[in-house]
Amino acid sequence: MKMENNKKLGFGLMRLPQLEEGRIDVEQVKEMVDLFMASGHTYFDTAFAYPGSEEAIKEALVKRYPRDSYTLATKLMVQPTGVDEEQAKAEIKTSLERAGVEYFDYYLVHAVQRSNYKKYEEYGIWDYVKELKAKGIVKHIGFSFHADPELLKELLDKHSEVEFVQLQLNYADWDNPGVQSKNNLEICKAYGKMVTVMEPVKGGILADPIDTVKAIFDEEQNGMSYSSWAIRFAASQDNILVVLSGMSNVEQMKDNLSYMTDFKPLSEHEMEVIKKAQKAIAENKAIPCTGCRYCVEGCPMNIPIPDIFAVENRKAGSPKFRTQREYSIVTAGKGKASFCIQCGQCEDACPQHLPVVELIDRCRELE
Ligand code: SF4
Ligand code: SF4
Numbered sequence: 001m002k003m004e005n006n007k008k009l010g011f012g013l014m015r016l017p018q019l020e021e022g023r024i025d026v027e028q029v030k031e032m033v034d035l036f037m038a039s040g041h042t043y044f045d046t047a048f049a050y051p052g053s054e055e056a057i058k059e060a061l062v063k064r065y066p067r068d069s070y071t072l073a074t075k076l077m078v079q080p081t082g083v084d085e086e087q088a089k090a091e092i093k094t095s096l097e098r099a100g101v102e103y104f105d106y107y108l109v110h111a112v113q114r115s116n117y118k119k120y121e122e123y124g125i126w127d128y129v130k131e132l133k134a135k136g137i138v139k140h141i142g143f144s145f146h147a148d149p150e151l152l153k154e155l156l157d158k159h160s161e162v163e164f165v166q167l168q169l170n171y172a173d174w175d176n177p178g179v180q181s182k183n184n185l186e187i188c189k190a191y192g193k194m195v196t197v198m199e200p201v202k203g204g205i206l207a208d209p210i211d212t213v214k215a216i217f218d219e220e221q222n223g224m225s226y227s228s229w230a231i232r233f234a235a236s237q238d239n240i241l242v243v244l245s246g247m248s249n250v251e252q253m254k255d256n257l258s259y260m261t262d263f264k265p266l267s268e269h270e271m272e273v274i275k276k277a278q279k280a281i282a283e284n285k286a287i288p289c290t291g292c293r294y295c296v297e298g299c300p301m302n303i304p305i306p307d308i309f310a311v312e313n314r315k316a317g318s319p320k321f322r323t324q325r326e327y328s329i330v331t332a333g334k335g336k337a338s339f340c341i342q343c344g345q346c347e348d349a350c351p352q353h354l355p356v357v358e359l360i361d362r363c364r365e366l367e
Helices: 026-038 053-062 085-099 117-122 125-134 149-158 181-190 202-207 211-218 226-235 250-260 268-282 305-317 323-331 345-349 356-366
Strands: 009-012 018-020 043-045 071-076 104-112 138-145 164-168 194-198 240-245
Touching: 009 026, 009 250, 026 053, 026 250, 043 240, 053 071, 053 085, 071 085, 085 104, 085 125, 104 117, 104 125, 117 125, 125 138, 138 149, 149 181, 164 181, 181 194, 202 226, 211 226, 211 268, 226 240, 226 250, 226 268, 240 250, 305 323, 305 356, 323 356, 345 356
Parallel strands: 009 043, 009 240, 043 071, 071 104, 104 138, 138 164, 164 194, 194 240
Antiparallel strands: none
């Protein structure tokens, strides 16, 4: 598998703009799609598990552009929704219908990690996606991965048919022992697998980083956004097919395109600046939650875990932040940190391997 063109930005469809809770702003997505396509970019990444995303891209892209002018990726998921084998294998049919396409260019086994990889084996999903490829229903097969290099090697040894791997890769997680961006990338390179990058901005955290990191980038006075450092860092690595940016509005799309349409890798000096930012992050105590919300569905106490973590982080990073007011807003009608019964479901679901129970306990202080 090789790069389709020189454009390294992918449109991640996980955090699309919403008009209200749960209803995607399709008109704004259309505008974003038009800007993206006009810049020469073509890679779109959705998933069966992203609510409303496949349907939205049908309206904003599939119905409006020739099928061979873009590439579309989606994913098959067994967790955290707890689907059985039959349901997992039926997902492709639903995805095709929702997106209004006859094939997907890329099909990924979704969010493989220590807590679920055996389930993918047990259900025969790897053979199943191979069959889909043989039938032409999907063109390329891969998996998105959230675990350690040992498991990555094991999977690539067992499943040589896999053509690419989607990795969480950003400058903050480069040496993070829970994520191991750098080591996992090295393994993909050694196995000759292309990499699609997810979470280059770490769920938005690096778009609005802690004050010490902001100061490091501000000193450079290059007039570019904080996100630009993160996305260009990911795109500057070897073996990258695309860097998926989960853009949520037209402004973010315009910002991303401003430096990715004519992409230039980070210079040596810029890499040194990134190293300083990495050091500042390592010294900070913020909770590295990406806001993916995989932990929320299974929480028996309906605790809005990532929203509480966001309040805790803002409190630590900005002295003027109105902590109690924000905490009351995010927990209104939901569980508070003190409701936690320590069942541990959230930790099994967390692709960042965060000690959620311990961290939620720390957040009781916000009440
Ligand atoms: S351990 Fe606490 S926060 Fe986590 S799922 Fe259970 S009740 Fe919810
Ligand atoms: S705690 Fe983990 S699973 Fe939950 S939103 Fe944050 S990163 Fe995602």
